[in-house]
Each structure stands twice: as C-alpha cells, then as structure tokens.
Amino acid sequence: SVSAESMVPSHQNYVKTVISKTPEQRKRIEVSIASNFLFKNLDEDQHEDVVNAMAEKRFRSRENVIEQGAVGDYFYVVETGSLDVFVAKNGNPAEKVFEYGPGGSFGELALMYNGPRAATVTATSDIVLWALDRITFRRILMENTSRKRRMYEAFLETVPLLVSLEPYERHKIADALESVYFDDGQPVVRQGDQGDNFFIIESGEATVTKYNEKGEEFPMPGLGPGQYFGELALLNDMPRAATIKAQGRLKCATLGKRAFVRLLGPVVEIIKRNSVNYQTIEEQIQQHQQQLVPVSSAPP
Ligand code: 1OR
Missing domain, CATH: 2.60.120.10 (Jelly Rolls)
Known part of the structure; x- marks a missing residue:
C-alpha cells in the first residue's frame, strides 16, 4: 500500500x-x-x-x-x-x-x-x-519562471501591440508582468497623478474619462481585452492624461516604468504613433461636445 x-x-x-x-x-x-x-x-x-x-x-x-x-x-x-x-x-x-x-x-x-x-x-x-x-x-x-511564461504566453500573443515581437521578447515581458485586479468603478489611473505603471487589459472593460479645468467630465471611448493604457505618462514624464476606471471586474497585466522602457523599446515607435490618434479622437469628441452639456461636474 x-x-x-x-x-x-x-x-x-x-x-x-x-x-x-x-x-x-x-x-x-x-x-x-x-x-x-x-x-x-x-x-x-x-x-x-x-x-x-x-x-x-x-x-x-x-x-x-x-x-x-x-x-x-x-x-x-x-x-x-x-x-x-x-x-x-x-x-x-x-x-x-x-x-x-x-x-x-x-x-x-x-x-x-x-x-x-x-x-x-x-x-x-x-x-x-x-x-x-x-x-x-x-x-x-x-518552476516560477516557466509557469509565468506559460501563463502569459497565449495572452501576449493576442495583444496587437506585441505581435511584431520575437517570442523570446514576449517571454521577457511575461517575466516582468504582474496581474492586478480592480472592482467595478475602482480607478486604475487618475488624471493628474504621476504615473509609474503601464497596463494591458487581460479581461474586463474600462472607462476612460477626461476632465477639463472646470472639473467637467468628458467620456472617451472605453477599453477592452488586449488594449493598453498608461503609456503616455511613461513616454513623456507627464501627469496621467485621463482617469481610467474598471467597468465591472477588471484584470490587468502591469509593467513598472523601468521594465516598460527596457522591454517595450522595440515597440515604442508603434506606441508613439498610436498615441497621436488620441489627439484626433479627443478633438472630434470635444468638437462634438461643444454643442452638448457635460455629463456631470465634479463637486467643487
Ligand atoms: P541560454 O541559456 O540559451 C544564452 O544562453 C542566453 O542569452 C539565453 O539563455 C537568454 O538568457 C539570453 N534569444 C535567445 N536568447 C537570448 C535572447 C534572444 N536574448 C537574450 N538571450 N533573442 C531572440 C533573438 C532572435 C533576443 C530577444 C530580445
């Protein structure tokens, strides 16, 4: 026995x-x-x-x-x-x-x-x-290393930003990623804060909101699985340009600033090119909303 x-x-x-x-x-x-x-x-x-x-x-x-x-x-x-x-x-x-x-x-x-x-x-x-x-x-x-690489491998292959990378480059990213969870309505980044992390959505949805100087809220297009955010503050050393909140339960893979710079070097040009689109989207929305009343105002 x-x-x-x-x-x-x-x-x-x-x-x-x-x-x-x-x-x-x-x-x-x-x-x-x-x-x-x-x-x-x-x-x-x-x-x-x-x-x-x-x-x-x-x-x-x-x-x-x-x-x-x-x-x-x-x-x-x-x-x-x-x-x-x-x-x-x-x-x-x-x-x-x-x-x-x-x-x-x-x-x-x-x-x-x-x-x-x-x-x-x-x-x-x-x-x-x-x-x-x-x-x-x-x-x-x-054990740790291969579990983590396996865990993120399938996911990272589906992230459009990372498809041009070598498999080994994605492995290094997997080594550095950590999963973080947010509950419905919880902010992940707040406009105006100093930024230290980059996020890729693993599952769930997030809302994006911009505030003007008067504290009025302007909703921007939301984000879903495979999309990323938090890169602007890391690229430009500027405060966070928008507030991003979980819409329902949200799971993100996050990279710190040093790992972002070291590991995403090969795709920084793509990231920069994509970030130009924000301005266009923002301009369109602002133009559109000049005729509308803001959704709500932050308390004074
Ligand atoms: P090793 O035991 O094979 C060489 O010994 C080490 O170089 C290797 O482990 C890795 O730790 C490291 N492809 C393969 N190995 C690499 C690479 C790499 N970069 C570092 N090592 N790259 C893919 C090239 C087609 C470079 C990706 C950034």
Whole structure:
C-alpha cells in the first residue's frame, strides 16, 4: 500500500550548494537581485538557498560569458557592467539582439529546456556576475519562471501591440508582468497623478474619462481585452492624461516604468504613433461636445 509518507516530497534527495560568503558579498547579491522579477515570490528558505548557492564571477571586457551552442551550466545575474547578446541564425554572422546591465539576468533557456545555449553573451566592460548552478536554478527558479511564461504566453500573443515581437521578447515581458485586479468603478489611473505603471487589459472593460479645468467630465471611448493604457505618462514624464476606471471586474497585466522602457523599446515607435490618434479622437469628441452639456461636474 502507498503510505502517506511516500507522498510527501523528500527533502533528502538533493544536496544544497553552499558557497561561503562575506556579509558584504551577500549585500551585493541582494542589491543585484532586488529588481529582478525571477527572484520575486521566493519564500525565505528559497531565497536563502539561492543566495548560498551563488558564485561570484568576474570577466574582462570582450570575454564571452556564454557561447551559442555550448552546454548550459550556469544562470547569471549582472551585478556591475554591461554585456551584449549575439545570435547567429542559419549560418549567418551573429547579430546583436539585446544587451544587459546591472540587475539583468540570462542563461536560463539552456537550463530550462536542456538545450544548447541559444546566444553568445559577451562582456562589453569589466563585469561582476553572480552565477547560479543548473541544479539550484532548476530546483528553485525554474518552476516560477516557466509557469509565468506559460501563463502569459497565449495572452501576449493576442495583444496587437506585441505581435511584431520575437517570442523570446514576449517571454521577457511575461517575466516582468504582474496581474492586478480592480472592482467595478475602482480607478486604475487618475488624471493628474504621476504615473509609474503601464497596463494591458487581460479581461474586463474600462472607462476612460477626461476632465477639463472646470472639473467637467468628458467620456472617451472605453477599453477592452488586449488594449493598453498608461503609456503616455511613461513616454513623456507627464501627469496621467485621463482617469481610467474598471467597468465591472477588471484584470490587468502591469509593467513598472523601468521594465516598460527596457522591454517595450522595440515597440515604442508603434506606441508613439498610436498615441497621436488620441489627439484626433479627443478633438472630434470635444468638437462634438461643444454643442452638448457635460455629463456631470465634479463637486467643487
Ligand atoms: P541560454 O541559456 O540559451 C544564452 O544562453 C542566453 O542569452 C539565453 O539563455 C537568454 O538568457 C539570453 N534569444 C535567445 N536568447 C537570448 C535572447 C534572444 N536574448 C537574450 N538571450 N533573442 C531572440 C533573438 C532572435 C533576443 C530577444 C530580445
């Protein structure tokens, strides 16, 4: 018979990697991983195991940390310096496809899929990295990472703004996304506020309202699944240009400003082009509404 005990995952069948560190090194690891989404949502023990297992590695400018086609051994987090990523496809010369700076991480693909390294990663300055061995990466970080990538994959493929991206670029976006929920009528962004986040609607609907100087409300076309908002404040460092509220239960995927700038770089031109349309829509509505009475006025 199957005993209850055998169903409990055993904690004896792996040996934890512990590389001794000074408190100063631990502090540097904490700073390096603080803004990295792959390390979010770890419990205390997992966090401790990861920090224990990390090894400090230094490379000189122009040295390769990873070579395309090689066997995967480590996952890396950047403490200081910068690196370029090159991909060679179908015998063509390698092309630069991405770059990393402090807080960035790479080398997860070969460890997740047991495949060859998909790219060459080269130091472009003298660098300090923290390396996590394959076994610890798979035991602690892989579950989270692949679950999140799978969870957002299908959704991100349907977002019109992101269709032109490479699948791997959408994976990086998935790593950085967090889902947030709003109840009917709850504001997501308020006109005039400082903006720190970008939103893509996963499910539900949102209303868009603009206020004039007198506090009169002008409703704008609403938003639905796959549509995005909150980009203007991030592009222009301006206050939020409209108030957006949940209409019924609303679920959004959100990116912080830094991730927005880093990951949506390839589509910023599309975003800017689309934002020009707002003016046209707004002008049309304002013209139309000059003959109408505003829907309501905010209390004085
Ligand atoms: P790896 O274990 O394969 C190389 O080792 C690492 O480079 C890889 O994990 C990723 O962490 C990182 N395609 C594949 N790997 C990339 C890419 C990339 N960018 C960074 N890495 N891109 C697609 C190119 C067609 C670039 C997308 C921005």
